[in-house]
Amino acid sequence: MNKSARFRQSIDFIEEHLYEDIPLEQAAQAGYTSLMQLYRDFYTYTGHSVKEYIRKRRLSGALGLIKTSQLPLAEIAYSCGYSSQQALCKYVKSATRMTPLAYQKSETCYFFPRFDSETIRQVTVTSETIPRTIQLKFYYPKQRGIEHQAVAALRTLLPEYEGRIFGRDGEPREGLFCYELAVEYDPEVLNRLAGSLGQELTEVPEFCSTFAKTAVRSDESEIGLAWDYLYLKWLRTSMFVQDDGRYFEEYLCKGGEVKKLLLYLPVRKRMDYDKISVICCADSKFLVSSREGEQAEEEASAAVLKVLSRHHPELIRTAREWYVARNGMIYTCGVRLEQAIELPADSGAEVLLAAAGRYAVLESSSCSDREAFTALLDAWIQENGWSKEDLPAFTTYETGGQAEPDAITMRVWIRLKDVKNG
Structure with a gap:
């Protein structure tokens, strides 16, 4: 049984016991995995934490009953796993900004579907500190392959450099495409870059943010597909929206060659619903x-x-x-x-x-x-x-x-x- 099939078994267990006090350890056991791995898999497959997924699924069911049935609120609350009518009202107002009665009379409907698709790529969501860096801009007449040209030029200037390397697209200038590279700050590195390839050098202070990250092999078409997946698939169905700040990539090198890239997409929890x-x-x-x-x-x-x-x-x-x-x-x-x-x-x-x-x-x-x-x-x-x-x-x-x-x-x-x- 592959990993996605095991995860589906955990989903099946949660859905079968959705309106009960769900023991997450048993949900993990249903998918033959550990509790910590279940937590990681939920972000990877659904873009939600396991508790957020359960909360939204319960609320979706309760709001469906509020909209379509004549049941008293207290009965809906207890049948959908809430401790009281007041608890249900609190969650309804938090999600819809309406009371249950106002929601029942409104045209708007809240819905969060059961997870029923397969992941394409491993995605993790984590708060991470990006170190202080030196940013430099590399210009090239062609957009295709500009990343490889920029990293190769950097390696020529800093053949012994073993620190982290980040990159992202920059603004074109005078008919040339731009790629921005960033390396960990070091006074010696700054001196070696000054006056060479490192035109328009900028020091960027350390910062911390929450990122959705995925790894991809160093292939231009694969990198494009990975970014498409993050933006168009994973982000669309996740509990996150893109945060302020730009995406970037980190180059993972071995033996002086780029083997993989880590893609970083800054995200924050979404506060609205479709x-x-x-x-x-x-x-x-x-x-x-x-x-x-x-x-x-x-x-x-x-x-x-x-x-x-x-x-x-x-x-x-x-x-x-x-x-x-x-x-x-x-x-x-x-x-x-x-x-x-x-x-x-x-x-x-x-x-x-x-x-x-x-x-x-x-x-x-x-x-x-x-x-x-x-x-x-x-x-x-x-x-x-x-x-x-x-x-x-x-x-x-x-x-x-x-x-x-x-x-x-x-x-x-x-x-x-x-x-x-x-």
Whole structure:
């Protein structure tokens, strides 16, 4: 049995005893592992501590009952593992900023799904002190391979250096790409770097922060995939958001060669949650175009913009809501229409109607991974007793307009049947 299968057994044990006083030692034993390893595995697989996972799962179940049942609060509290009605009210208000009664009457729904996926990379979350360093900037005409060129140049200057080496992308200058290196502070090292490769030397004081970290072998494509995983997968489903401060990498060398890199992403605990609502909507119309293939989304979006620029350029300036739907390798992209428009028959675009009805909608200011949002909304629909229409989900992106041009709200929409469990 592999590690992920053993972890699933621990998850199964926790879910079976979710509303009881869970002995975590037994949860670890269910997965044939130690308690300390279980703690580490929870961060790796779910991005949550084991206690945070249990707390959120219990609250998710309790809020589902508050929203959909007529049970008294005290009964919900005891059935979901809370010591009292007051304890449940405290957690509800902490998570939703509403009382249970206000939450019941609101359109917003809180949901935290059961973990049901496999990790790709080992991720740890730890508070770590980064030592005082000397930062230098390396410029190069090509972006690809700039990290290796920078480290090689540093090794030429400091062949005997055995301290820690950090790096991250810098700001381009005069047509050259930049990579920033940092080495542990030492007066002798500072003197050797001054006036050589180390142009724009900066001393950076010691600092401490919380990081999500993962190791990756020294391969450019692997490093890119690892960063994508941290940002688009792990961070998206974890209990953390990116903190102030920039990411960076640490080079792990052996025999003078870089063997692995440690990726550091500064994080902090998230204080908000993605909003799920059930709302009744009027008809909505979108001007759309569809394409198929690896670049389908980009091509479909470009086709719509081309039609608008040719026939209705004023809509490009006023458009605030954009549409994306996927069916296999076919992408349909478009823009919301506030009024009827005329198009020539050969325009390559069409008007799509999103019919009036009841929709489950997940809203977030994060625009990273539509598939993850759709899966989350699907899980919420199933767990809360709704049935969905046999129609594809779609996503809209709404900009903040002139007041907040950089603000984007993403919403995933799934059409529901009018009757629950229908």
